[in-house]
Amino acid sequence: MPKASKMRNGGGPASPYAKNNTKKPATANNMSNAIFKMNTDLGQHVLKNPGVASAIVEKAGLKQSDIVLEVGPGSGNLTVKILEKAKKCIAVELDPRMAAEVTKRVQGTPMAKKLDVVLGDVMKTELPYFDVCISNTPYQISSPLTFKLLATSPSPRICVLMFQREFAMRLFAKAGDKLYSRLSVNAQMWAKIDHIMKVGKNNFKPPPQVESSVIRMVPKNPRPNISYDEWDGLLRVCFVRKNKTLRANFLGTTSVISMLESNYRTWCAQNSVTLEDGPSTETNTDALMEIDNVPATTADNDEWNGFGSDNESVGGMPVAAMDLDMDDMDEDDLPAFFKEHRDHIEQQKQQHPKTQARKKRSKVNDLVREKIRIVLEDKTTLADKRARMCDEGDFLKLLWSFNQEGIHFV
Template structure:
């Protein structure tokens, strides 16, 4: 029986063999690697991946699709909402870092990316098909309208690289937006900042994009008693990732308890 795409799962199945081949070649899967595919759908990428690596873990929420996938001995099927999957535990089960990939549901792509941040040190790399607008935001540099919270948070932990654009007609049914594939490779030594602190800082900075930072981030810093040097006479989109990280470290250091005397 033919599977009908379900809107509530944001299903758009990749169907262009040339695009699939380009993506798989970019991933370059090898036997013995711990590959995890999010949302395998009808198996368009799953099949060529298995041909190259022999075995694959897939995460699928759709009950009917999961049942189909279980018939294949070379697949380990995790039937679950990806936002509930413990990727650190999955890496421990494999005994190695994960290579995560997939055509992510566009309606929850950003939450998935943030969910995976918690396991970045247990991941080798990630290759995702996303709405092109999201990829543009991920890879954006300071000074442009695409640069924002997503840019800072992901570039903190990953080297980011756009790989290829994918038109709507490559899917069945075609989405109403252009798509793109991005590679996220975890940094070997990311700045040692608390994620929750950095998230709060960046959210404050970009809460009033059109105003100078003294109106938003300035008040946030003042509330935390931070008086260190930082140019607040700029807009959030003008501040490089490295400066946000340095500021987060300064705030974090000031909030840390002083060592007790001996």
């Protein structure tokens, strides 16, 4: 008689050549991925590791009375963990398919009453009150979302956010670090930022092309008593070329001088300060100045290519596009005055290609230059310091000293 086929303890066939017809049990995660394809253009990389999701929620220190804002819930792996500990979760989702998926996931459970799904773009949505923000953030909105959260009033108690690792490292970089930038100074002025953990790309489905990190951001309460626009305007000038000295950034670029001169004239008019205007009385060769003719030193690592360079962009308070390869200003982050000035110079060069654009200095221009020199050399002694080596205290000292001289950045 033929022998009966033996089965292993696990229930599979004994022969290694036998076909295994066992199927994986259907779960909410693999069913959702089978229904539709993830749109990576919208940053849809679902966090599939439940251990990482639990750790993120744990670091937020949620209370049973907390209302949590989640940006981009995806299929709801992180949402479910939030609902287990919070009073309510407001999930803002751009993709209607995902919004339906996360709603269906808790349908018929006690969690359904605690979930409020808002369909739309979080950057264009007026956010309701929330205590905590937890987000596996779509990377293309990292910067604008960060500053929108910092601008929210009243401020959230804590934000636990997943970002691309390089962006996260820029957020908490300190003076002197390679990744220290205007983003670092801006974010750390308004919040205390800590790195929580690294998250590998294999923890997502589909895996992104970059590694990720989770940061904890605690907005300062009360907020610093300074104008954000004024503060950011100063940083824009300082970090135009972060490896050049502050003297070069302020006095070596005529676009900056022109902007500050215009602002100074406005301030004088508003405060009834009389200005003596007219052509400059200086007789040296500096009376005629070449537009944006800034000498470069071989010691500097990042060469400045003008205000239109696409190396750095940092989100403003409320929004600006974030380019992760950043050491200088991005086109989207460029102040309107600089754009107009640059376009005007380019037009002049096209009309007169063999003639360098020049303009005469005025007495007010000389006065503004002298005020800048006094601030940099006499009042703060920061003229020879580079922006990448300045800390928050240095920038605050600069802003206060410039304001004392009637020079503003808005």
